[in-house]
Amino acid sequence: MATLDSTQALAGATVPTARTRLDLSTPVMVLFTAALCVLIVLPLGWLLVFAFRDQAGRATLANFQRLLTDPTFVEPLLTTFTIAGSVSLACGAIAAPMAWLVARSDMPARNAVRIIVTASFVTPPFLGAIAWELLAAPNSGLLNQAWRAVTGAPSEEALFDIYTLTGLIFVVCCYTFPYVFVLVANALERVPGDLEDAAAMLGSSRWRTARRITIPLALPALLAGLLVAFLQAMTLFGSPAILALPAGFHTITTKIWSLFQYPPKPELAAAASLPLLVLTVVLLRAQSAILGRRSFAVVGGKGAAPRLVGLGALRWPALALCLALLCLPVFLPYGALVNAAFSKVPSQLLTLDRFTLRNFVFVFSEVSATKLAMKNTFLLGAMAATAGALMALVIAYLTSRAAGRGHRVLGFLAMAPIAVPGIVLGVGLFLAYTRPPFVLYGTLWILLLAYITIELPAAYQQMQSAFHSVHHELEEAGRIFGATRLRVLKDVTGPLLRSSLVATWCFVFVAVVRELSAAVILFTSQTKVLSVLIFDLKESGDLAAIAVLGLSMLVLTALVIVAANSLLGGGSAARLRNN
């Protein structure tokens, strides 16, 4: 056998660093696979177990029977579908034309519009819902007051009532349409200009080209966007909890939450979580099937830059329309929050003699929970972001640099939590970690686990695409010129990935700070976070304090991100193009 004499030759020659690759990556891979199994399989496993047993612990189908027959469960289910369906359609109707205007027309200030839409992603949906309470609550809402002042209508009449199904759908739309917008705008930008030039050469008018070529090519992205919007609306907890409960109806997420109020019924909560889980999996599969076929729109994307359609006299009206629409998710709500934060009476318009800083003093010195919640939130945010980004880095490294069967399992596990809505994961974690071997309920650890699990898929996707943008030959070049694996990581891969890593860190941090649906199931009085505190304050009706907390939370988040970028982010990001 050839191995024998080669061994002898090696013994007499240079000392081999044999099998470094296997020695390092296999145990790491096994470790991470095991860790992901615990993170995902354990909570979901308990969820399944609980869904099929009664309070005495016997196997039963009664939970599901109740879910499908008891009107207090059937109605929230139907409401949820009504909301998700309406939101999805409305988002499509608003976001698609807007995306086209931004991506393919010569509307003025297109980039500003795009930035504002993207920025509205940052608004936590529960904060947006509270802002809309300030604006459109039937009595105290600023818009209703303004309407009464203008028309002289009697004080019991209101133009808007946010505490209705329609009101809820509207608010959910405000914070869901950016998903559709971003998907469609990106797809429209990728339609290569030469396809349209070809149509133009054949005598097709610009409008006709847009209608017959551009829009059909972007249609799959729109469909995918509609599915995402449906999914978001279906699994959302914050907005329904704030608007539907006062209005006296439930969605499935608020129903699950209410099952954790005293006396807790975890079996029913688990059973009610399963339809959400199954539907999410189905919708995500549908989405990836649709987007998978989209590739035909991207092929040949190297061609001419996209051609812009001239709007002529309609340019400015188009911009006015976009800005008017952006009032709803951005300008009006933030105006209302700032107004409430600095005003003596949150429901009255801010004037010089109503101006006060008392709300800030109150929140930061008198609300006992503020400091703790701030500390918890930023500690958890930093820990989850660090752990999540590092895990994503290692997993992406393994899956993109050492292809193999085991690595595919790892990649799948890292992506799996994307199919688990926050509130479902919250229920699962509650069930899994209130019992041995891991009793974590009541500690920050359970929240940390929840955050890492929820954000891992997005972090992993970002790091994986970062690895794909670093050609493997760049690392191999380092090796062949004499650098060890670690040295290459330090000198080549690290610097090239640094800005992506910082971006991923920031992404997870922001997502953690605004997360409510899992936290609301898992918090205890000592492990309260800001989002839960805001939700609690809402129940006591202190809107000024909420406005102060919400705005502070956003400002502090922004400061952390700026700090992270200036400390860690390479200033030479522009040079990192790898051509």
Added chain:
Amino acid sequence: MADLALEGLTKTYGANRAVDDVSLRVDHGLLASLLGPSGCGKTTTLRLIAGFIEPSAGKIRVGDNVVSAPGRVLAPERRNMSMIFQSYALWPHMTVAENVAYGLTLRKLGRVETAKKVADILTTTRLSPLADRYPAELSGGQQQRVALARALVVEPETLLLDEPLSNLDANLREEMRFEVRRLHDAYRYTTVYVTHDQSEAMTTSDLVAVMNGGRVEQLGNPREVYDRPVSEFVARFLGGSNILKGTARDAAHVEIAGTVVKGDGAPLTTGTPAAISIRQHEIALDPAGAAPKAGVNNLPGKVVRNVFLGPQRDYVIALPDATQLRVTAAPDIDLAPGFDVTLRLPEARCRLLSR
């Protein structure tokens, strides 16, 4: 002395044998090229030599040391090799000078010596004015030269090149081809050059290994490989050849379309399918009346197409069994389509192919 030897080198991916029992010896200071179409295993072979992948069987020796064997792979960084990648793999976050100096830094050379060597190689490769640029700010040819400078400055025992010219335009490619050979002659390391371009292989190499389906189909100096292809694949891949198929009459004769052709090469087995290859310009073309009668090595044919190219004419001739072959003739031999001709195939130019 760093002679490079591959011994029965094999790399399998599942059932796919990407590299199949490749044996090859490159003496120190020679330039060997691995030539073949995409997917023939040449790049995998190169990456095996570099130590990026582990062989499934066989071994690689440098001098007396086995550097690769199944389960025993010396890390790439310990092979004193250097490589030019198809993508150039210039580190985008380092300037030209930093890219070039990196390998020297790892070898712990002093700052003064590093600076001197970097300056020297940048001068040699005419890159001095670009030392502080980033790779993204260079043209393709300049990037290629940076890759060359970075690979040469570490004075490797072995230099590996993975289709280094394939991203360049035609003029630059021709220029860089001679540059590669000039630098090789100046520094005298052992070089392995992977390419799919036969003229690149011909002009640069001392030794050519034509690869197909993971195997070395033929190994020899450029002249041998060009003049004496051992297989239909090699004859076709090197271009300009007609392949005439028939049956072996005995060790040196093949019957093609009813005519016996005597050829040169490894003896054939009587009665088996065989072929001969002959280049377009090696066939003499005569009008049927003026030529010797059809007989051994004289094939009857009919003109199908006649294209005037200036210095020569390009003919397509059909044999009685409808096989078409291309013949290059003098420009004043002007025969209309349909004309009967006789093709004379010089015995020494007819390469016998048993596969």
